[in-house]
Amino acid sequence: MTNPDTPIRLLIVDDDDVDREITRRALKRMKRTFHVTEVSDGEAAIEMWRDTPIDCVLLDYWMQGMNGDEVFQQMMMIRPDTAIAAIFLTGHSDDTQAGSLIKAGACDYVSKHEMTPDVLSRAIDYALARKCHFEQLNYLATRDILTGLPNRALFSLFLEQAIARTQREQKEFALFLLDMDRFKNVNDTLGHHAGDQVLVETAQRLESLIQTHDTVARLGGDEFAVLADLVHEGASITALAERISLELQRSFVIDGQECYLGASVGIALGPKDGKTSEELLRNADLAQAKAKQDGLSRYFFFDEDMRVLAERRRQIETSLRYNRWDTEFDVYYQPRIDPIHNRVASAEALLRWQHPTLGTISPIEFIPIAESSRQIASIGRWILKKACLHCAEWQHSPLKGTGVSVNVSPIQLKDARFAEVVADALAETGLSASLLELEVTETAVMDNQTTVVEALNELAAIGVGISIDDFGTGYSSLARLHRLPVDKIKIDRSFVTDLMHDRVSRLIIESIISLGNQMNITIVAEGVEDETTLQRLVQLGCYEIQGYYFSRPLPFDHFVEWGNIQLGIDQTQRIAPSMPSRVFLSQSGRFGSSWTN
Secondary structure (H helix, E strand, O other): OOOOOOOEEEEEEOOOHHHHHHHHHHHHOOOOOEEEEEEOOHHHHHHHHHHOOOOEEEEEOOOOOOOHHHHHHHHHHHOOOOOOEEEEEEOOOOHHHHHHHHHHOOOEEEEHHHOOHHHHHHHHHHHHHHHHHHHHHHHHHHEOOOOOOEOHHHHHHHHHHHHHHHHHHOOOEEEEEEEEOOHHHHHHHHOHHHHHHHHHHHHHHHHHHOOOOOEEEEEEOOEEEEEEEOOEOOEOHHHHHHHHHHHHHOOEEEOOEEEOOOEEEEEEEEOOOOOOHHHHHHHHHHHHHHHHHOOOOOEEEOOHHHHHHHHHHHHHHHHHOOOOHHHHEEEEEEEEEEOOOOEEEEEEEEEEEEEOOOEEEOHHHHHHHHHHOOOHHHHHHHHHHHHHHHHHHHOOOOOOOOEEEEEOOHHHHOOOOHHHHHHHHHHHHOOOHHHEEEEEEHHHHHHOHHHHHHHHHHHHHHOOEEEEEEEOOOOOOHHHHOOOOOOEEEEOHHHHHOOOOOHHHHHHHHHHHHHHHHOOOEEEEEOOOOHHHHHHHHHHOOOEEEOOOOOOOEEHHHHHHHHHHHHOOOHHHOOOOOOOOEEEEOOOOOEEEEOOO
């Protein structure tokens, strides 16, 4: 029940002058105060509702042009977060129509033939009480409890409203999606209470940056959204993006401690980047993903290239799930040469994918997708078994004694059964464990030390070798690696490439080789492409070399043929130990070899 002394802002919508007069007289006979506005058609009612605060609407159901139901639906679209105390006035009173009116959203209905001050007063009180109740429920359903901002459901309504306004008034707008950077660190180090404080303050900062008719929402977790008019009295959307980025880079002081977070922001422009809410949200999300990929505290506007790349990624991910390894995938092998003992030390197994419609897909592109989609475990099992099988086969050729190394994903290492998977592959193929080496990236070792140490110890117990790949990029140290069962370290190719013209790279390589030799860890240099670099590495004491100088990665049959050429010759014809042979693919695709004595 409303307070009788509080003026009620009332809107009467009726196209019949006589009926409006009857309603007006009934209102005047009530013992309460009304501020009454009258209109005679639906269009006028909608404009009045758009611009004027109104508590209750008396709405004629049957009108010329737009009927009451249509007017009511338009009103709900204009203020999707507002409950409407709507009372339909009708010349009919059958139960069927009464049900349809309530279903349409009316709080109540009154027959014009039975209208009295008491009947109308009770209807108004009931409608206002019901409006108040609905607003309380609606607030809980459409607002984020922590920040008080609109939630995802309500924001979706605002976005739909912006799209409809664009179609009607040709007004453009921008959709921002924001994801807080480093937010997990706050929760992990300071607790969820501190994380909640950051979210509340983030909401306040965003609201301080926007214009009156713009909207900020919390979509869930640490994700926020902003809906902004494209024209801000001279201020551009780019300027707003800059202000948001800088504002969220400022420190948050939580319980006396400073935290620096920032946000990754994706921006889509309506209607240019999407005619529907689904399109706009998807495209803003693609732009946000680009911002996260390119570094922290960045913002990007959506462009069509992002959609094309996303579609290609979707195609790749879908194809990976078909598990067509034997028909589309192949394993290539790149030899590693021991120049001191003039032999092939081992070969690295490298995955290649020839997609039936997308063509050749680089591992640099599909391996991260396989990891994020959790397909890497299945792929890893396949290549592990294939490499073990091939290595077992080439033991019956001049390559006998040459082992194989297989790259292992951090996801595989986290699998408690991974050592069992490796043991099964060795048992099924008959390969000796001493001929298998597993390569783990330095970053994987450093980021998950406890889990990885356990996994590596289990693998070492089987008898396989352990190699650390891309060493020098993960900010670790040989001293830390000394606690792991590591047999080899591969110097990252970026240092090898710069060896002859960059002093820092040369010093890093010298240090790694010197310490590795003292710790009885074999050092492997990859990416060697010229004789000068090879000679310098040998002089420094690096005795396992991999790179195009010797051979590109080769399919299994070609690799075995390469081995026959390299090793299947009389010892008296072999090169001097100080200078290894170089075997390569000529432009015609046939194998050739050059020798230096």
